[in-house]
Amino acid sequence: MKLLTHNMLTSHVKGVTCGYPLLIQATEVKLNDVDFNAEFVARMIPKMEWSALVGAADSLGHLNDLPKDLVSDYENNEDFLRKVHHILLEVEVLEGTLKCPESGEFPVSKGVPNMLLNEDRVLRHPKTWIGLGCVSVCVVM
Amino acid sequence: MENEAIQLEKQHVHSVYEKTAPYLSDLRCKAWPRVKQFLLDQEPGSLIADIGCGTGKYLSVNSLIYNLGCDYCSPLVEKARKQGHEVLVCDNLQLPFRDQVFNAVISIGVIHHFSTKERRIRAIREIARTIIPGGMVMIYAWALEQKRRRFEKQDVFVPWNKALCSRNPSESGENTSKDKPVDIHPTVYSEEYRWINALRKEISTKRSYSLGSCISVGRCCIKNPEQENRFYSGLGKSLRSWFFSKSLDESSMKKHIEKMKPLRSSEGWIDNAVLVQPSRHFSIDLGHGGSLLNGQSFEEDDVFVETTNYKEAQWWKATGTLREINGGHQTVVHRKNGPVNGEQYKPTVNGTNDLNSVSNRIFRRTSTLDSTDSILDEIDVEDEQDNLVDTKDFMRYYHVFKEGELSHLIEENVNELSIVSSCFDHGNWCVIAKRKTPGVSAL
Numbered sequence: 054m055k056l057l058t059h060n061m062l063t064s065h066v067k068g069v070t071c072g073y074p075l076l077i078q079a080t081e082v083k084l085n086d087v088d089f090n091a092e093f094v095a096r097m098i099p100k101m102e103w104s105a106l107v108g109a110a111d112s113l114g115h116l117n118d119l120p121k122d123l124v125s126d127y128e129n130n131e132d133f134l135r136k137v138h139h140i141l142l143e144v145e146v147l148e149g150t151l152k153c154p155e156s157g158e159f160p161v162s163k164g165v166p167n168m169l170l171n172e173d174r175v176l177r178h179p180k181t182w183i184g185l186g187c188v189s190v191c192v193v194m
Numbered sequence: 195m196e197n198e199a200i201q202l203e204k205q206h207v208h209s210v211y212e213k214t215a216p217y218l219s220d221l222r223c224k225a226w227p228r229v230k231q232f233l234l235d236q237e238p239g240s241l242i243a244d245i246g247c248g249t250g251k252y253l254s255v256n257s258l259i260y261n262l263g264c265d266y267c268s269p270l271v272e273k274a275r276k277q278g279h280e281v282l283v284c285d286n287l288q289l290p291f292r293d294q295v296f297n298a299v300i301s302i303g304v305i306h307h308f309s310t311k312e313r314r315i316r317a318i319r320e321i322a323r324t325i326i327p328g329g330m331v332m333i334y335a336w337a338l339e340q341k342r343r344r345f346e347k348q349d350v351f352v353p354w355n356k357a358l359c360s361r362n363p364s365e366s367g368e369n370t371s372k373d374k375p376v377d378i379h380p381t382v383y384s385e386e387y388r389w390i391n392a393l394r395k396e397i398s399t400k401r402s403y404s405l406g407s408c409i410s411v412g413r414c415c416i417k418n419p420e421q422e423n424r425f426y427s428g429l430g431k432s433l434r435s436w437f438f439s440k441s442l443d444e445s446s447m448k449k450h451i452e453k454m455k456p457l458r459s460s461e462g463w464i465d466n467a468v469l470v471q472p473s474r475h476f477s478i479d480l481g482h483g484g485s486l487l488n489g490q491s492f493e494e495d496d497v498f499v500e501t502t503n504y505k506e507a508q509w510w511k512a513t514g515t516l517r518e519i520n521g522g523h524q525t526v527v528h529r530k531n532g533p534v535n536g537e538q539y540k541p542t543v544n545g546t547n548d549l550n551s552v553s554n555r556i557f558r559r560t561s562t563l564d565s566t567d568s569i570l571d572e573i574d575v576e577d578e579q580d581n582l583v584d585t586k587d588f589m590r591y592y593h594v595f596k597e598g599e600l601s602h603l604i605e606e607n608v609n610e611l612s613i614v615s616s617c618f619d620h621g622n623w624c625v626i627a628k629r630k631t632p633g634v635s636a637l
Contacts, residue, residue: 054280054282055280057260057280058262058280058282061241061262061291061292061295062282062290062291063290063291063292064290065288065289065290073292090258092238092239093238093239093258093260095239096237096238096239096240097239097241097260100241100295102292159290163272163275164275165268165271165272165275165281165282165283166282166283166290167268167282167283167284168264168282168283168284168285168290169266169283169284169285170285170288
């Protein structure tokens with residue numbers, strides 16, 4: 054699962070008010086070499102939720118001094134575009150979990166997220182969930 | 195009805211795709227030019243989703259766009275993944291994407307697997323939700339009207355034929371399609387023979403005469419779970435009959451749910467008899483003979499319920515004319531004893547005695563592709579008692595669309611979309627629609 058894909062994913066559990074972004078807990082991350090296409094990246098950026106992208110990259114330790122805010126005139130900033138390219142397309146989560154801030158978690162296996170909600174999928178109670186990057190830890194009483 | 199629909203799709207869509215995934219080869223189902231063109235027409239840097247991507251044959255058409263594939267079937271998604279595609283497993287009815295992310299979406303051969311109109315609408319609405327205003331969707335769904343045949347009803351169960359698959363499951367990644375002819379799998383013969391035999395034994399017992407009025411190939415007259423099990427266990431993988439059912443939408447489910455009870459071989463025909471129509475077409479009035487669908491013991495099947503019994507006269511009327519309409523030639527099948535000379539035919543049985551006259555003959559069909567015609571040929575069968583793979587689970591459900599139905603469905607029920615074009619292509623109705631821009635009237 055590339056971070057570009059992750060940026061579009063949300064929990065679709067009914068009643069969840071904030072199922073986005075899904076927090077990544079990765080146990081295996083892979084780096085790929087992907088041909089850089091400036092125009093492609095420039096066109097992708099407006100489609101992204103920027104803060105979610107930054108958060109995801111950060112949680113995987115691949116932020117690489119990418120600015121937390123979108124720079125203006127990024128279309129012509131090749132250095133910036135290359136950094137974005139790296140995050141969007143070259144960082145891949147192979148194994149791990151995608152956790153919804155409110156409801157369940159979705160496994161990522163062999164690079165494939167499984168977003169199905171089956172009866173056998175147990176939803177974690179929010180109070181028992183410890184999120185990656187969470188400042189505070191919630192413990193069930 | 196929702197639960198019934200879910201069960202039906204679980205058994206006759208998801209389960210079948212999962213089990214047949216190892217045999218699927220992209221070479222058997224080529225990427226269609228129209229779909230490819232739709233993808234190539236997208237601007238570079240677009241975000242595209244293939245909802246129901248299968249093995250991902252459309253995901254590599256346009257490398258200038260970001261292609262995301264998703265499918266309900268894990269094994270198929272894994273195959274796509276191995277090709278290097280970006281894919282995920284999800285449900286069309288609950289797409290895990292935020293609103294308005296995609297520039298375009300394709301849905302090729304997916305919508306027809308939803309068993310109720312309501313679910314089909316929901317699926318299309320879900321897709322529409324993920325498209326940016328001005329973005330496009332292309333939907334392909336099987337057509338009722340085919341070039342060389344015509345489905346008699348809109349809700350169909352299509353058997354899967356392993357013989358058509360070019361790939362041995364153990365030879366992943368290899369292309370063997372050149373070597374294998376489209377032919378019947380040898381196990382078919384014995385399987386159908388065993389089934390015919392089973393029916394003969396039935397007839398020779400003290401079963402009600404209505405069993406004897408089965409069509410000799412026996413795809414009918416299921417009156418109790420044992421018969422139904424035999425029926426299914428006898429279905430050869432080469433069976434290319436189309437099984438029709440009442441649409442779940444047609445059935446008055448609720449009032450009968452409480453009355454659901456196991457089938458009994460009581461008087462007359464019950465509603466799960468198969469109505470035979472043109473010889474290639476077999477109609478199962480499931481109404482609520484749900485056990486026909488999954489071939490399991492009836493007690494497990496709480497999806498369908500009984501409706502009123504059919505009178506035998508109705509059954510005969512339905513089976514009285516077996517007229518095969520096949521583009522150029524027509525074969526009229528008469529209900530009489532013994533085989534009709536030469537021609538392709540399907541004998542029927544009038545009374546209890548006809549089965550013997552065709553006892554050593556079974557009929558096989560050959561198909562070109564799973565969505566097109568089949569030709570009925572006659573073969574002789576050796577006496578084999580092989581234990582064969584049970585094919586009862588390999589019946590895929592389709593709701594085939596009449597001309598205009600898909601467009602109409604979208605126009606009436608999916609306000610977010612406006613129809614751009616509609617055409618017939620490769621046995622499918624193809625509709626292209628556009629996500630409306632807020633505040634602008636439909637184009």
